[in-house]
Amino acid sequence: MKNILITGASGQLGQAFKSIATQYPDFAFLFTDREELDITQADAVNAYFEQHQVDALINCAAYTAVDKAESEEELAFKLNFEAVLYLAQASFAHKATFIQLSTDYVFDGKHYRPYTENDEPNPSSMYGASKLRGEAAAQGENPDAIILRTSWLYSEFGQNFAKRMKELMAERTELNIVFDQTGTPTYAVDLAGVTLKMLGHKFEYPEAQLAGVYHYSNEGVTSWYDFAVAIKQLTGSSCELLPITTDQYPTPAERPAYSVFNKNKIKETLGIAIPYWTDSLKVCLSKL
Numbered sequence: 001m002k003n004i005l006i007t008g009a010s011g012q013l014g015q016a017f018k019s020i021a022t023q024y025p026d027f028a029f030l031f032t033d034r035e036e037l038d039i040t041q042a043d044a045v046n047a048y049f050e051q052h053q054v055d056a057l058i059n060c061a062a063y064t065a066v067d068k069a070e071s072e073e074e075l076a077f078k079l080n081f082e083a084v085l086y087l088a089q090a091s092f093a094h095k096a097t098f099i100q101l102s103t104d105y106v107f108d109g110k111h112y113r114p115y116t117e118n119d120e121p122n123p124s125s126m127y128g129a130s131k132l133r134g135e136a137a138a139q140g141e142n143p144d145a146i147i148l149r150t151s152w153l154y155s156e157f158g159q160n161f162a163k164r165m166k167e168l169m170a171e172r173t174e175l176n177i178v179f180d181q182t183g184t185p186t187y188a189v190d191l192a193g194v195t196l197k198m199l200g201h202k203f204e205y206p207e208a209q210l211a212g213v214y215h216y217s218n219e220g221v222t223s224w225y226d227f228a229v230a231i232k233q234l235t236g237s238s239c240e241l242l243p244i245t246t247d248q249y250p251t252p253a254e255r256p257a258y259s260v261f262n263k264n265k266i267k268e269t270l271g272i273a274i275p276y277w278t279d280s281l282k283v284c285l286s287k288l
């Protein structure tokens with residue numbers, strides 16, 4: 001039996017892990033929320049590792065308010081960088097496998113082909129910059145760290161674009177949605193499953209070198225507008241959706257125009273096929 005510590009467990013991804021936990025009888029999950037383990041407190045992090053046998057840590061805690069991060073830079077870096085430093089140090093000291101979640105927003109979005117793990121990040125937002133510092137902290141303090149970058153996360157849990165769209169479509173007769181930001185939605189439950197597959201692989205083949213960065217999203221390519229159209233069609237909403245450009249929807253944070261991932265590395269490493277984004281969206285909407 002392996003003990004898996006999940007931090008930020010009341011967030012969207014944390015809840016996705018909770019929803020599939022019983023499918024992994026070889027894993028004993030230690031779900032902690034901010035009250036139980038505040039990851040910005042180095043002493044609390046160290047004490048937790050002293051008091052519990054932790055075989056792996058999946059850090060689901062983060063500052064994810066992309067626009068607010070532009071005016072709350074200090075808070076964003078405290079959570080997405082400093083706290084990651086503490087987690088990386090503690091996991092390394094206690095020989096626990098460390099998986100740190102990161103984001104497509106580490107890229108500036110100027111590409112026209114999917115981003116590989118070797119492409120140079122260049123974040124255009126404070127959120128992206130804080131997550132990139134977190135990646136460096138994780139790898140700097142724990143050379144065995146696994147960085148799992150994902151994009152456009154949604155699910156039946158927490159706050160996300162898909163849930164927001166469904167609610168707004170029920171309230172309004174029309175909605176303006178940007179169509180010139182291209183990426184791929186990722187169902188958080190799919191991501192949780194693949195993360196646990198990665199851990200299973202690590203435990204089964206301890207000599208396997210898994211450290212490093214991996215890209216994971218669902219398959220396919222779309223825009224926020226097309227994402228919303230798919231939600232409209234699948235929910236039978238009559239709300240009119242109007243495609244607009246990014247400059248018609250000004251926001252404090254700049255988002256990448258293109259952030260599609262190349263996922264060959266994770267597919268080859270784990271021997272997996274990834275669900276197409278609309279197939280996973282159907283699964284999610286059936287639960288909402």
Ligand SMILES: NC(=O)C1=CN([C@@H]2O[C@H](COP(=O)(O)OP(=O)(O)OC[C@H]3O[C@@H](n4cnc5c(N)ncnc54)[C@H](OP(=O)(O)O)[C@@H]3O)[C@@H](O)[C@H]2O)C=CC1
Nearest residue numbers: 008010011012013034038039061062064101103150152153
């Ligand atoms: N959401 C998305 O679209 C994407 C997310 N990611 C990454 O995936 C990961 C998971 O994201 P997601 O689940 O959506 O994020 P959420 O914002 O839903 O969850 C983050 C969780 O972190 C908790 N938290 C905040 N501060 C602390 C603290 N000091 N100590 C412990 N926990 C704390 C929050 O608790 P509280 O509610 O109490 O504040 C919340 O439960 C993050 O690393 C994120 O950067 C990557 C790409 C896309």
Ligand SMILES: Cc1cn([C@H]2C[C@H](O)[C@@H](COP(=O)(O)OP(=O)(O)O[C@H]3O[C@@H](C)C(=O)[C@@H](O)[C@H]3O)O2)c(=O)[nH]c1=O
Nearest residue numbers: 064066103104150151152153161176177178224249255
């Ligand atoms: C609500 C809404 C948003 N938009 C636009 C704004 C923005 O460009 C785009 C996405 O909106 P949101 O602000 O909901 O999504 P955003 O918070 O930018 O989502 C990001 O979150 C972080 C945590 C990540 O790591 C990213 O991968 C990504 O998922 O849609 C519209 O055009 N119309 C709308 O009615």
